[in-house]
Amino acid sequence: MRTVDLILRKRGGEELSVEELQFLVNGYTSGDIPDYQMSAFLMATYFNGMTDRELSGFTEVMMQSGEILTLSDIPGVKVDKHSTGGVGDKTSLICAPIAAAAGVPVPMISGRGLGHTGGTLDKLEAIPGFRTDLTLDQFRAQLKELGLCFIGQSDEIAPADKRLYALRDVTGTVESIPLIASSIMSKKMAEGIDALVLDVKVGNGAFMKKQVDARRLAQAMVGIGRRLDKKVQALITDMNQPLGYAIGNALEVMEVSQTLQKAGPADLTRLSLELAARMIFLGKITSTLDEARKLAEDRLMDGSAYAKFKQVVAAQGGNPQALDRFELLPNATGMREILSPRAGFVSAIMAEDIGRASQMMGAGRSRKEDVIDPAVGVILEVKIGEKVEAGSVLCRLYYTGEENLDESADLVEDAFRISGTRPDERELILEVVG
Amino acid sequence: MRTVDLILRKRGGEELSVEELQFLVNGYTSGDIPDYQMSAFLMATYFNGMTDRELSGFTEVMMQSGEILTLSDIPGVKVDKHSTGGVGDKTSLICAPIAAAAGVPVPMISGRGLGHTGGTLDKLEAIPGFRTDLTLDQFRAQLKELGLCFIGQSDEIAPADKRLYALRDVTGTVESIPLIASSIMSKKMAEGIDALVLDVKVGNGAFMKKQVDARRLAQAMVGIGRRLDKKVQALITDMNQPLGYAIGNALEVMEVSQTLQKAGPADLTRLSLELAARMIFLGKITSTLDEARKLAEDRLMDGSAYAKFKQVVAAQGGNPQALDRFELLPNATGMREILSPRAGFVSAIMAEDIGRASQMMGAGRSRKEDVIDPAVGVILEVKIGEKVEAGSVLCRLYYTGEENLDESADLVEDAFRISGTRPDERELILEVVG
Numbered sequence: 001m002r003t004v005d006l007i008l009r010k011r012g013g014e015e016l017s018v019e020e021l022q023f024l025v026n027g028y029t030s031g032d033i034p035d036y037q038m039s040a041f042l043m044a045t046y047f048n049g050m051t052d053r054e055l056s057g058f059t060e061v062m063m064q065s066g067e068i069l070t071l072s073d074i075p076g077v078k079v080d081k082h083s084t085g086g087v088g089d090k091t092s093l094i095c096a097p098i099a100a101a102a103g104v105p106v107p108m109i110s111g112r113g114l115g116h117t118g119g120t121l122d123k124l125e126a127i128p129g130f131r132t133d134l135t136l137d138q139f140r141a142q143l144k145e146l147g148l149c150f151i152g153q154s155d156e157i158a159p160a161d162k163r164l165y166a167l168r169d170v171t172g173t174v175e176s177i178p179l180i181a182s183s184i185m186s187k188k189m190a191e192g193i194d195a196l197v198l199d200v201k202v203g204n205g206a207f208m209k210k211q212v213d214a215r216r217l218a219q220a221m222v223g224i225g226r227r228l229d230k231k232v233q234a235l236i237t238d239m240n241q242p243l244g245y246a247i248g249n250a251l252e253v254m255e256v257s258q259t260l261q262k263a264g265p266a267d268l269t270r271l272s273l274e275l276a277a278r279m280i281f282l283g284k285i286t287s288t289l290d291e292a293r294k295l296a297e298d299r300l301m302d303g304s305a306y307a308k309f310k311q312v313v314a315a316q317g318g319n320p321q322a323l324d325r326f327e328l329l330p331n332a333t334g335m336r337e338i339l340s341p342r343a344g345f346v347s348a349i350m351a352e353d354i355g356r357a358s359q360m361m362g363a364g365r366s367r368k369e370d371v372i373d374p375a376v377g378v379i380l381e382v383k384i385g386e387k388v389e390a391g392s393v394l395c396r397l398y399y400t401g402e403e404n405l406d407e408s409a410d411l412v413e414d415a416f417r418i419s420g421t422r423p424d425e426r427e428l429i430l431e432v433v434g
Numbered sequence: 435m436r437t438v439d440l441i442l443r444k445r446g447g448e449e450l451s452v453e454e455l456q457f458l459v460n461g462y463t464s465g466d467i468p469d470y471q472m473s474a475f476l477m478a479t480y481f482n483g484m485t486d487r488e489l490s491g492f493t494e495v496m497m498q499s500g501e502i503l504t505l506s507d508i509p510g511v512k513v514d515k516h517s518t519g520g521v522g523d524k525t526s527l528i529c530a531p532i533a534a535a536a537g538v539p540v541p542m543i544s545g546r547g548l549g550h551t552g553g554t555l556d557k558l559e560a561i562p563g564f565r566t567d568l569t570l571d572q573f574r575a576q577l578k579e580l581g582l583c584f585i586g587q588s589d590e591i592a593p594a595d596k597r598l599y600a601l602r603d604v605t606g607t608v609e610s611i612p613l614i615a616s617s618i619m620s621k622k623m624a625e626g627i628d629a630l631v632l633d634v635k636v637g638n639g640a641f642m643k644k645q646v647d648a649r650r651l652a653q654a655m656v657g658i659g660r661r662l663d664k665k666v667q668a669l670i671t672d673m674n675q676p677l678g679y680a681i682g683n684a685l686e687v688m689e690v691s692q693t694l695q696k697a698g699p700a701d702l703t704r705l706s707l708e709l710a711a712r713m714i715f716l717g718k719i720t721s722t723l724d725e726a727r728k729l730a731e732d733r734l735m736d737g738s739a740y741a742k743f744k745q746v747v748a749a750q751g752g753n754p755q756a757l758d759r760f761e762l763l764p765n766a767t768g769m770r771e772i773l774s775p776r777a778g779f780v781s782a783i784m785a786e787d788i789g790r791a792s793q794m795m796g797a798g799r800s801r802k803e804d805v806i807d808p809a810v811g812v813i814l815e816v817k818i819g820e821k822v823e824a825g826s827v828l829c830r831l832y833y834t835g836e837e838n839l840d841e842s843a844d845l846v847e848d849a850f851r852i853s854g855t856r857p858d859e860r861e862l863i864l865e866v867v868g
Binding site: 170 | 442445473603605
């Protein structure tokens with residue numbers, strides 16, 4: 001088998017066999033196939049896509065490039081949840097405790113934020129003392145005991161994907177639906193879970209700008225799950241404005257706490273409940289989705305989800321008191337208000353710009369090695385559809401240093417559109433796939 | 435300027451500026467841009483092509499990556515001829531002496547053969563003593579004195595193309611019309627010529643299998659020439675059977691000698707005369723193409739083209755007597771006849787298979803470092819349209835070793851199609867572009 005022949009066949013739109021994809025991925029991981037051949041293959045894949053069979057084969061081969069966790073000694077249907085990344089998206093910290101409180105074992109393996117979207121691990125680490133670097137044994141033990149554990153992805157999971165992702169990043173081959181789908185699913189499928197709920201974000205703050213692309217990505221991932229015999233459902237949800245009001249790690253933890261105490265934003269509460277309900281349903285705790293929705297709401301309302309979250313925080317070394325007493329969380333030292341230039345209706349809040357401003361103030365990384373500042377971020381005062389007066393507060397920036405502050409403020413100010421007429425209401429959950 | 439952004443723009447079908455192409459080519463040549471980014475760019479170019487402006491810009495940038503010859507001290511319009519490569523294509527050794535004998539200065543800078551097509555330098559070196567490794571000063575002096583000189587391409591000409599070509603070869607990005615056109619033209623435009631006649635081969639023995647692709651390639655190269663202010667014309671010619679009867683280096687030299695002595699095959703004579711006429715016309719020796727055709731024929735008929743070739747052979751260290759006494763050329767030690775399995779008409783001769791068989795016997799290289807055997811090759815006894823009897827000779831293989839002989843014989847035997855009806859006559863010169 002010659003690599004160049006496989007590139008030529010992919011270039012010509014032919015289907016490669018699983019053995020051929022294995023040859024490519026294993027050869028690349030071992031260093032036998034050089035970067036320059038793999039990048040040509042990736043670009044040809046960008047243009048010609050993958051068949052369903054190629055997609056599941058490619059995913060499985062990447063999954064098998066590293067360690068595959070086994071959680072079969074833990075009873076129950078293990079369910080994880082994954083989001084393709086949004087601004088202000090802290091749903092994992094809400095839906096996971098709800099699902100766990102309802103009896104679903106939730107082995108939540110999360111990533112860190114890069115670019116304008118935040119990462120679950122970064123948010124959790126804003127809680128003083130919280131540790132995500134557990135050993136696998138600690139992870140299993142906590143999952144068995146509490147039904148929920150948060151850890152980071154180990155380097156041993158899908159190393160082929162890690163190498164491929166780094167190459168895609170510098171060769172203009174990131175935005176390929178089969179490559180995105182296989183990258184996400186190879187990691188998730190290696191984590192020993194039985195089912196997965198996906199939140200595919202679409203809109204100006206998401207990776208996918210168009211609903212048709214989000215649908216294709218969701219379909220690709222659900223299809224991979226089906227062929228690898230895992231239950232996978234995907235919600236396609238709106239990311240044309242930040243989710244909730246808080247953007248920034250400690251600020252988002254505060255909003256999580258409020259939401260788990262039934263005082264959270266409507267959109268965040270609604271989406272977290274629906275994601276939790278899907279986890280409960282796929283986890284076979286209930287036999288219908290409606291029962292699962294009812295159970296999710298009950299577990300939120302009766303305080304057991306919040307209690308579960310506090311247990312988990314304590315178990316992972318964090319101070320659960322910080323969830324009630326926000327002065328124990330990292331706090332910003334300065335605040336700046338962004339005012340509305342005129343009266344009217346908020347017709348758009350460019351989520352990506354809000355995310356980028358928050359990142360620039362220190363809440364996120366532009367490079368992997370950047371250290372983040374958990375205290376900083378943005379709190380929206382209004383959301384799309386609300387009426388504002390000239391000079392009323394649109395949002396507040398929380399900062400600890402003046403560096404990049406003016407630039408961030410400009411970015412945030414420009415992110416708001418104020419128009420004379422009330423915009424149409426938009427759906428939060430747009431579609432369900434799977 | 436970031437390389438990945440240029441890849442993304444090419445991937446998206448946008449036009450790059452000359453400065454951006456320069457950044458890419460120079461960065462790649464200097465080593466600042468790694469292979470893996472360039473191969474992604476090349477694959478994106480394969481899919482999205484290049485605009486006319488990009489194509490001439492890219493060619494010029496590659497041309498400027500190395501030495502650019504100046505021949506302005508030599509009087510007259512300097513004209514070269516280039517073929518995209520065929521089987522049995524020895525026209526350069528015939529049209530160049532004709533054009534030179536008609537007064538055109540012909541600085542012929544040629545390549546070596548790779549794969550199933552032969553190279554002009556390899557053919558010339560079958561003449562005992564012939565040297566193509568002249569210095570640039572020797573080259574100029576001979577061009578001034580005799581009006582014709584054959585040398586190989588120096589490593590200093592278009593080094594960016596050399597590196598790019600090696601990368602394309604292993605990344606499945608060879609078959610791209612803008613990349614082929616810019617590769618050929620960057621070298622030719624760096625050679626100090628004023629005009630160029632191109633022979634774009636099409637058919638089963640050529641790189642381009644379809645006439646529409648050959649036309650696009652010809653148009654691309656003619657367009658580059660126009661924008662770089664050089665006169666370029668291209669003939670699109672049939673390569674569905676070998677040109678002439680001889681394939682293999684010394685065998686082809688013999689056929690060249692016969693053709694220059696007015697005893698050559700009709701197709702080879704006709705095409706060589708037309709190419710020479712185009713060189714004479716572009717070289718402004720005559721004011722019309724018809725006059726140029728008449729002059730080319732005269733120079734062939736009056737023996738002056740043959741005399742010119744002998745002068746050049748002698749000047750470059752070769753033994754001109756070998757052109758009259760073929761026993762002085764390298765000769766094969768064995769011969770095998772390939773017989774027709776049945777009576778009928780020759781309806782096809784797969785030129786690529788004949789070329790490959792000849793290469794396997796030692797006439798060509800499969801890798802650059804292979805040493806070729808000048809004596810071996812194939813002599814056809816029949817061409818398409820001729821009537822054969824069962825058992826009559828289709829061609830003869832000339833060999834010096836038995837290695838690969840059976841395999842070559844099988845390949846050659848399978849290359850002939852014998853059918854019951856006489857095939858339609860086919861045109862040799864299919865189109866003129868420019």
